[in-house]
Amino acid sequence: MKKGLVILYTGRGKGKTTAALGLALRAWGHGFQVCVIQFIKGRQDTGEAAALRRLQGVDLHVTGRGFLFGPETPESDRAAAAEGWRLARERMASGRYRLLVLDEITYAVNRGMVDLQELLGCLEKRDGRLHVVITGRDAPSSLVEAADLVTEMREVKHPLSRGVKAQAGIEF
Amino acid sequence: MKKGLVILYTGRGKGKTTAALGLALRAWGHGFQVCVIQFIKGRQDTGEAAALRRLQGVDLHVTGRGFLFGPETPESDRAAAAEGWRLARERMASGRYRLLVLDEITYAVNRGMVDLQELLGCLEKRDGRLHVVITGRDAPSSLVEAADLVTEMREVKHPLSRGVKAQAGIEF
Numbered sequence: 001m002k003k004g005l006v007i008l009y010t011g012r013g014k015g016k017t018t019a020a021l022g023l024a025l026r027a028w029g030h031g032f033q034v035c036v037i038q039f040i041k042g043r044q045d046t047g048e049a050a051a052l053r054r055l056q057g058v059d060l061h062v063t064g065r066g067f068l069f070g071p072e073t074p075e076s077d078r079a080a081a082a083e084g085w086r087l088a089r090e091r092m093a094s095g096r097y098r099l100l101v102l103d104e105i106t107y108a109v110n111r112g113m114v115d116l117q118e119l120l121g122c123l124e125k126r127d128g129r130l131h132v133v134i135t136g137r138d139a140p141s142s143l144v145e146a147a148d149l150v151t152e153m154r155e156v157k158h159p160l161s162r163g164v165k166a167q168a169g170i171e172f
Numbered sequence: 173m174k175k176g177l178v179i180l181y182t183g184r185g186k187g188k189t190t191a192a193l194g195l196a197l198r199a200w201g202h203g204f205q206v207c208v209i210q211f212i213k214g215r216q217d218t219g220e221a222a223a224l225r226r227l228q229g230v231d232l233h234v235t236g237r238g239f240l241f242g243p244e245t246p247e248s249d250r251a252a253a254a255e256g257w258r259l260a261r262e263r264m265a266s267g268r269y270r271l272l273v274l275d276e277i278t279y280a281v282n283r284g285m286v287d288l289q290e291l292l293g294c295l296e297k298r299d300g301r302l303h304v305v306i307t308g309r310d311a312p313s314s315l316v317e318a319a320d321l322v323t324e325m326r327e328v329k330h331p332l333s334r335g336v337k338a339q340a341g342i343e344f
Contacts, residue, residue, distance in 0.1 A: 005331055005342060007186075013323035015181055015191035018198065022190030022220070025197050027341040029223030048194070051201030051227075099341065131342060148336065150328035151185035157322040159177055164320065169199040169271065170177060170303060 004098075004130040005148040006123055010106065010139040013153035017041075020101045020133045021048050027131070028055050032098035035059040035091045039084045039114075040104040040136075042066035046172040059097075061087050064104070073111050081113035092126050099131045106136030106143070120146055176270075176302040177320040178295055182278065182311040185325035189213075192273045192305045193220050199303070200227050204270035207231040207263045211256045211286075212276040212308075214238035218344040231269075233259055236276070245283050253285035264298050271303045278308025278315070292318055 007023070009016040024034050036052060042065040043049075052060040063084030065077050085108070091100055108114040123132060123146055134143065144150055160166065179195070181188040196206050208224060214237040215221075224232040235256030237249050257280070263272055280286040295304060295318055306315065316322055332338065 003336060005336065007342070009187055010328075011326070014179075014321055015187060015194075015323045015325070018194030019187035019191040021194030021197050022187075022192065023342065025193050025223045026190065026219030026344070029219030029221065029226075030341045032341050047198035047201030049201065051197045054201075055223075144328065147329060148331040149186055151187045152326040152328050153187070154183070154324040154326050156182075156316065156324050157319060159320040164175060164177065169202045169204050170179070170195065172198070 003128055004126070004132070006146055007131065007133045008139055008143060008147040008150045009133070009135045009153060010137060010150065011152035011154055012137055013155035014158065015153045016135040017103055019151070020103055020135050023133055024052070024058065024099060024101055027099040028058055031057070033057050033096055034099045034101070035097050036061070036101040036103060037084050037088050038062045038064050038103045039081055039108045040064040040067055043172060047169055059091070063087065068107065068111065073113060078113050081108040084108070085114045089122055092122055092130065092132070095127050097130060099133065101133045102135070104136045105134055106139050109140060109143070110138055116140055116142065119143070175300055176298070176304070178318060179303065179305045180311055180315060180319040180322045181305070181307045181325060182309060182322065183324035183326055184309055185327035186330065187325045188307040189275055191323070192275055192307050195305055196224070196230065196271060196273055199271040200230055203229070205229050205268055206271045206273070207269050208233070208273040208275060209256050209260050210234045210236050210275045211253060211280045212236040212239060215344060219341055231263070235259065240279065240283065245285060250285050253280040256280070257286045261294055264294055264302065264304070267299055269302060271305065273305045274307070276308045277306055278311050281312060281315070282310055288312055288314065291315070
């Protein structure tokens with residue numbers, strides 16, 4: 001039995017987005033059409049953006065506006081997440097893709113910017129060959145339930161706690 | 173302070189090699205020279221191999237001969253690991269690279285195919301701007317100690333335990 005998987009990378013450790021990017025690279029290497037939507041990261045100058053834009057057959061959308069710190073969610077961020085989610089639904093329904101990455105969507109879900117039930121419904125109804133990769137901390141239990149493969153990235157040691165700054169090629 | 177990091181992805185969960193590949197993609201997007209050495213995987217027809225061979229500035233070596241199951245390590249596998257390690261040392265010393273991935277090298281270390289003290293010595297002596305990414309289960313504690321960033325990929329749910337076969341674009 002071969003089927004499209006829902007893959008969830010969660011937990012507080014580093015490696016969630018990078019593992020999703022690795023799957024995108026691997027899928028692209030097999031000639032699959034790939035779509036990556038970044039829901040929170042707002043930078044357009046990341047290594048992944050520069051790289052993915054050079055890979056023919058990869059469709060990248062950076063719809064985020066940067067990390068949300070406070071308890072309030074500005075309307076502009078809500079609108080950005082809504083646009084990301086509109087694109088995601090459209091890509092899922094199109095039948096054109098074999099791998100779709102919803103990067104950091106759990107943050108948007110946990111802030112009510114993307115409706116969890118709607119996400120679960122779209123995963124359930126999707127083309128059976130489409131793999132969907134979801135990343136972000138604090139994945140809701142119903143999303144863990146819906147996923148086929150779940151890895152928790154557990155932080156054992158983090159360089160930022162050792163006084164090393166975020167740097168190009170590693171953090172972004 | 174900006175410096176080359178030693179990044180270790182370990183644990184039993186999926187996402188270690190893919191996270192390393194994601195870092196390779198990100199680094200390549202920033203224009204860095206990247207080298208990836210696969211110590212155990214022996215397949216040449218993986219998605220990552222097809223993809224990385226198309227990225228100019230990425231140097232890929234699949235030196236592995238496939239996963240080792242039994243307690244014995246055949247001489248041919250020892251010779252393959254020795255060749256991978258020779259390449260790794262040469263790449264580390266060359267000064268040409270900004271990111272080096274030693275994929276699944278922990279298995280080679282734990283079987284005595286690559287000497288742990290020699291690996292630690294090479295990490296210590298390397299060019300300060302070179303990032304080294306190490307993957308594999310059961311990383312020795314001295315390697316955890318030497319690393320700047322360590323994530324344990326913890327298996328929460330695995331599709332192969334749900335009757336789904338390994339498939340192109342996801343598992344390889």
